[in-house]
Amino acid sequence: MKKERSMKRYYCSQVNEKNIDENIMLYGWVAKRRDHGGIIFIDLRDHTGIIQLVFNPENKNVFQIAESIRSEYVIHAKGIVNQRQEGSINKEIASGSIEIIVSELEIFNKSDNPPFQINDPDVNEDMRLQYRYLDIRSEEMQKNIRFRSKLVSTIRDYFLSNDFVDIETPILTKTTPEGARDYLVPSRVHTRQFFALPQSPQLFKQTLMMGAIDKYFQIAKCFRDEDLRADRQPEFTQLDVELSFVDQEEIISLVEGLCNKIFQELMDSQDQLVFKRMSYNEAIQNYGCDKPDLRNPLQLTDIKEIVKNVEFKVFSDHVGDINSRITALKVPNGVVLSRKDIDDLTNLVKKFNAKGLAYFKCEKINDIDNGISSPIKKFLDKDTINNILKAVDAKDGDLIFFSADHKDVVNSSMSALIRRLGNQLDMLTDEWKFLWVLDYPLFEKDSDGNPTSIHHPFTAPLDSNELSSGDIYSIKSKAYDLVLNGNEIGGGSIRIHSKEIQMKIFEILNISKSEMEKKFGFFLKSLSYGCPPHGGIAFGIDRLVMLLLNLESIRETIAFPKTQSSSCLMTNAPSDVDNEQLKELSLSTIKPIK
Helix, strand or coil: CCECCCCCEECHHHCCHHHCCEEEEEEEEEEEEEEECCEEEEEEEECCEEEEEEECCCCHHHHHHHHHCCCCCEEEEEEEEEECCCCCCCCCCCCCCEEEEEEEEEEEECCCCCCCCCCCCCCCHHHHHHCHHHHCCCHHHHHHHHHHHHHHHHHHHHHHHCCCEECCCCCCECCCCCCCECCEEECCCCCCCEEECCCCCHHHHHHHHHCCCCEEEEEEEEECECCCCCCCCCEEEEEEEEEECCCHHHHHHHHHHHHHHHHHHHCCCCCCCCEEEEEHHHHHHHHCCCCCCCCCCCCEEECCCCCCCCCCHHHHHHHCCCCEEEEEEEECCHHHCCHHHHHHHHHHHHCCCCCCCEEEEECCCCCHHHHEECCCHHHCCHHHHHHHHHHCCCCCCCEEEEEEEEHHHHHHHHHHHHHHHHHHCCCCCCCCCEEEEECCECEEECCCCCEEECCCCCECECCHHHHHCCCHHHCEECEEEEEECCEEEEEEEEECCCHHHHHHHHHHCCCCHHHHHHHHHHHHHHCCCCCCCEEEEEEEHHHHHHHHCCCCCHHHHCCCCCCCCCCECCCCECCCCCHHHHHHCCCCCCCCCC
16 A cells, blocks of 8 residues: 655656655656656756656556656656665765656756766856856866855854854955956946946955954955966955954954864864964075975975086176076975976976976996986086985985076976976875965065055055165065965965055055045045054965865856856857947947057
């Protein structure tokens, strides 16, 4: 005798052997239809998984409807849960031991023949983005989007439980120089004037601190008109946090608590995370970058002192230049790399303006004459070679790469080489490695040799008295970045809360008083009315999801992303607008400047 239960909707993954003989109701999309000798089988799919529906010819009306069904039809089915026969169990799906003998069937909507099969891993990305509504039905995209939702919920719960206030800041705002081009929005009311979409809520969140909010956070939309890559989008989502009356250690502790909560609730990790710390200078010295991957054992060794007296021009040209570096990179067991491998690595560093990639192949380090092969060995005496081998702690089988150039070229090219070799030679350990990078310089030189802020011009100096010193590039800041497995996931600083110091920073950055007033007038004025000491941090939500799910691109974490050319293939945005719209905005278009 069949068990009866009040009808409710079941999801595919909810139905199992405990439901045998129950009459249940299901909704979803048709993943596949099969006709086996008069019996029709349909794989029904919803966001939780797949379940098999069975249609017997005895139920003529239902069977006739089932005959007309094709892939991606949206249907409603009622039926009895039945145990599958031995030999027909599908262990690939959660509901593989049961099936539904359908008694009622309704087609909500038919579907055209889809351009690709849902869950096909080989579909071209442009096709996936053009038909994103189909792609989102896939198991992978469902997992990514729902994980992202849980992550945002976890973040909100954490900050709300710590007495933070969730506040939205304006999307239509004022253009300010923050490192990238703004997206501009013309105003119909204010002729020939423009709003800008925010690159971040930076000035607003600082202004909230002046408004005595004390603890603010927001899951904020941000916009930057910049060249894209796998981990960039023109619009992205940011966790934005700001607090009053705090120091760097309190913010670091707050963030570490958030990370532990995320890993415990979403990553099934019950261990307390380990957060190492490193100064900016140490990171640059050892890894050539400020976001080193601590899973990678490769590190740079400076050898300028060792080669200071050699006549080899590649080295001697840079020995006396304080802005140059001469480094060695030991690759354990690197002799397995072929000549072609080394040529490929040479082409890699040339992309960063390095002139080449010299090397030692160390077959036997105790036999310099016969055990070390290198195109540059003939230019170096045995003592110098031995000192280099000792400095890098070389062993038999190691490969040593060299770089000598301006420090920026050495750092960028060798850090790229470290990343490539770590992956190519499977050197990365399978673990999560967090790192706080601290003690950043306040300023660096831009491509024209002028001072620019390493983070942003609202970052507080470690010692404001040093702003009047001659060497502004030696001034440290109260900035901190959080790095996870070689990716910067968050960055922040203690902010400037003095109008005088803020104006001094602007002066150093060659911002005139008239430009200060034009671009930052409201903010400088607000600093005059009792600004508390404050600081904060921001995290890229898209990038964090990408890392936690081990994805190749942040496009896989966003429901409706743009391509690398900043276009939406689904909606064909951006698009032309008609002349009437332009006329209302007092705008006209011109041919692009070539």
